[in-house]
Amino acid sequence: MHNKARRAFMGQALAGVAGVGAVASLVAMKKTWDPLPSALSAGFTTIDLNSAEAGKLNVVKWRGKPVFILKHTEDLKKNEVRDIIVGSDRFTIVIGLCTHLGCIPSWNPGVKQFKCACHGGEFDSSGVQEFGPPPRPLDIPPFNVKGTDLVLGEEGEQYKKILASTLVS
Numbered sequence: 171m172h173n174k175a176r177r178a179f180m181g182q183a184l185a186g187v188a189g190v191g192a193v194a195s196l197v198a199m200k201k202t203w204d205p206l207p208s209a210l211s212a213g214f215t216t217i218d219l220n221s222a223e224a225g226k227l228n229v230v231k232w233r234g235k236p237v238f239i240l241k242h243t244e245d246l247k248k249n250e251v252r253d254i255i256v257g258s259d260r261f262t263i264v265i266g267l268c269t270h271l272g273c274i275p276s277w278n279p280g281v282k283q284f285k286c287a288c289h290g291g292e293f294d295s296s297g298v299q300e301f302g303p304p305p306r307p308l309d310i311p312p313f314n315v316k317g318t319d320l321v322l323g324e325e326g327e328q329y330k331k332i333l334a335s336t337l338v339s
């Protein structure tokens with residue numbers, strides 16, 4: 171009888187310790203899921219487009235992804251929906267990940283195309299797919315234009331206009 175009561179007490183004590191451990195683990199896991207304030211503010215990247223050289227591809231990293239910034243030369247094909255206007259200049263600003271399986275295309279100024287080496291996908295200078303398996307144009311990241319500054323991660327008027335046009339077309 172005495173042993174039985176002792177065993178029951180030990181069982182309850184062990185269950186209590188296990189319960190406290192489980193709750194502590196859940197609290198720790200929840201903390202790692204919550205974004206840190208610094209991570210949220212780090213979601214915006216500001217780039218001064220003033221120094222961009224026409225015809226030369228610039229690549230910046232935004233939220234772990236490459237973003238292509240291409241200031242147009244006069245001879246590049248215009249895309250009235252997707253091109254981004256900053257002052258008197260025209261830009262292509264796209265996420266540099268192929269919309270087929272996510273490889274990073276390269277800019278080929280000779281033929282004025284982005285080419286994906288993985289499966290031969292080709293995009294024009296505005297990021298619209300022209301050949302191969304990519305199912306859609308290169309994605310345009312959320313952006314805002316403030317003077318000559320490009321703010322990646324912020325949804326400005328031009329971005330909303332592009333988004334609205336591409337959703338209906």
Ligand code: FES
Binds near residue numbers: 270272
């Ligand atoms: Fe670019 Fe397949 S990943 S064509």
